Amino acid sequence: MDYKDYYKIMGVEKDASQDEIKRAYRKLARKYHPDVSKESDAELRFKEVGEAYEALKDPEKRAAYDQLGSNWKAGQDFNPPPDWNAGFEFSGGGYTGADDADYSDFFESLFGRGFGSSQAHHRTGRTDGYSLRGEDHHAKVIIDLEDAYQGATRAVTLQSPVVDNSGHVTTKQRTLNIKIPKGVKQGQRIRLNGQGSPGMGQAPAGDLYLEIEFKQHHIYRVDGHDVYIDLPVAPWEAALGATVKVPTPDGVVDLKIAAGTKTGQKLRLKARGIPGKPPGDLYVIPSITLPSADSDAAKELYRKMEQEMAYNPRSKLGV
Amino acid sequence: MNIKILNGIIIDEQTELSLSEICTACSSSAEWIIELVEEGALDPIGSQQNQWRFTGKCLLKARTAMRLQRDLGLNLAGIALALDLLDKIESLESRLSQFE
Numbered sequence: 001m002d003y004k005d006y007y008k009i010m011g012v013e014k015d016a017s018q019d020e021i022k023r024a025y026r027k028l029a030r031k032y033h034p035d036v037s038k039e040s041d042a043e044l045r046f047k048e049v050g051e052a053y054e055a056l057k058d059p060e061k062r063a064a065y066d067q068l069g070s071n072w073k074a075g076q077d078f079n080p081p082p083d084w085n086a087g088f089e090f091s092g093g094g095y096t097g098a099d100d101a102d103y104s105d106f107f108e109s110l111f112g113r114g115f116g117s118s119q120a121h122h123r124t125g126r127t128d129g130y131s132l133r134g135e136d137h138h139a140k141v142i143i144d145l146e147d148a149y150q151g152a153t154r155a156v157t158l159q160s161p162v163v164d165n166s167g168h169v170t171t172k173q174r175t176l177n178i179k180i181p182k183g184v185k186q187g188q189r190i191r192l193n194g195q196g197s198p199g200m201g202q203a204p205a206g207d208l209y210l211e212i213e214f215k216q217h218h219i220y221r222v223d224g225h226d227v228y229i230d231l232p233v234a235p236w237e238a239a240l241g242a243t244v245k246v247p248t249p250d251g252v253v254d255l256k257i258a259a260g261t262k263t264g265q266k267l268r269l270k271a272r273g274i275p276g277k278p279p280g281d282l283y284v285i286p287s288i289t290l291p292s293a294d295s296d297a298a299k300e301l302y303r304k305m306e307q308e309m310a311y312n313p314r315s316k317l318g319v
Numbered sequence: 320m321n322i323k324i325l326n327g328i329i330i331d332e333q334t335e336l337s338l339s340e341i342c343t344a345c346s347s348s349a350e351w352i353i354e355l356v357e358e359g360a361l362d363p364i365g366s367q368q369n370q371w372r373f374t375g376k377c378l379l380k381a382r383t384a385m386r387l388q389r390d391l392g393l394n395l396a397g398i399a400l401a402l403d404l405l406d407k408i409e410s411l412e413s414r415l416s417q418f419e
Contacts, residue, residue, distance in 0.1 A: 183329070184329055
């Protein structure tokens with residue numbers, strides 16, 4: 001298990017006041033909150049900051065942590081010394097904020113798991129009655145854009161905390177084969193009835209919600225149910241018009257390009273976006289590319305154009 | 320071995336949840352959802368509380384609101400503002416991605 005330097009994570013000095021620690025936490029929490037931050041490691045950082053704050057915001061836990069001494073380095077292999085917390089009195093109450101299961105082994109070896117509060121109570125907050133509908137679960141599944149066109153079956157592995165008879169919490173893995181319906185869009189949820197936590201007593205199980213996220217595609221961009229593709233076009237195709245092949249997530253199609261097509265124009269292929277009612281559109285954005293003048297013959301052609309075509313690309317700039 | 324394939328329901332603009340369904344989906348109290356509606360952070364269809372219908376988009380917002388309150392200690396007005404701004408950022412980013 002690795003030692004964690006909570007002060008370093010929070011970016012504060014070891015003698016920081018409780019107020020300073022709170023300010024640092026608020027700042028970092030806003031910066032790395034997964035709903036707000038676009039940084040790729042936001043979720044990880046947010047959890048780390050949450051854990052550090054959990055340890056430092058409570059003067060009792062902080063004093064105990066400080067007592068481990070300052071010789072430890074972050075990442076160093078760590079085992080708590082025996083009786084390390086002797087003489088410290090934790091006034092219970094367990095921890096607040098994020099889910100208990102999210103804390104690191106290091107944190108749990110110091111402060112235990114959910115001490116003081118019963119796990120089931122803590123997790124649901126609803127204890128009335130013996131019939132209780134199971135909790136809903138939420139997870140994310142990443143699919144390819146093509147899956148939204150054709151539908152697909154995905155195996156999704158989920159980890160859920162399970163409380164055994166003696167009250168210990170373990171994580172249980174289960175794999176579900178889930179049909180991704182045709183026509184799903186980025187950010188949509190799929191609800192699987194009865195696949196959440198089992199209910200207590202006679203109550204039904206909760207539901208499982210899967211959030212759909214598209215893997216970044218190397219040629220397509222997605223906006224809602226519309227799909228965009230940049231299409232490289234040769235100068236003569238754009239100038240004279242042509243019929244060219246365009247890939248779509250549904251297969252290759254022939255596209256007629258009008259004479260005089262310009263870079264950045266939007267050509268709409270109706271109903272070739274993500275299927276649905278109504279289906280989205282596919283937008284082709286032509287981008288005129290120049291053949292390189294890497295042979296004498298090519299250079300000759302460019303020179304000929306220069307001589308024979310009276311063309312000033314900067315006429316609109318007045319020069 | 321026989322593989323069991325599960326079928327789900329897409330929760331989208333057409334899917335509508337009642338007040339009690341959205342509460343279960345968020346594990347939240349009805350009072351809290353009602354407060355969000357009164358703050359203008361959630362926009363259900365229907366004028367009377369017992370006729371409220373929430374779209375899939377409302378569900379996402381309600382869950383984000385919960386996390387913002389729990390993790391950042393925002394109050395209702397702050398949550399409503401953050402949700403509006405997040406919406407705006409999302410639409411700007413998707414427009415921006417057309418040009419990148």
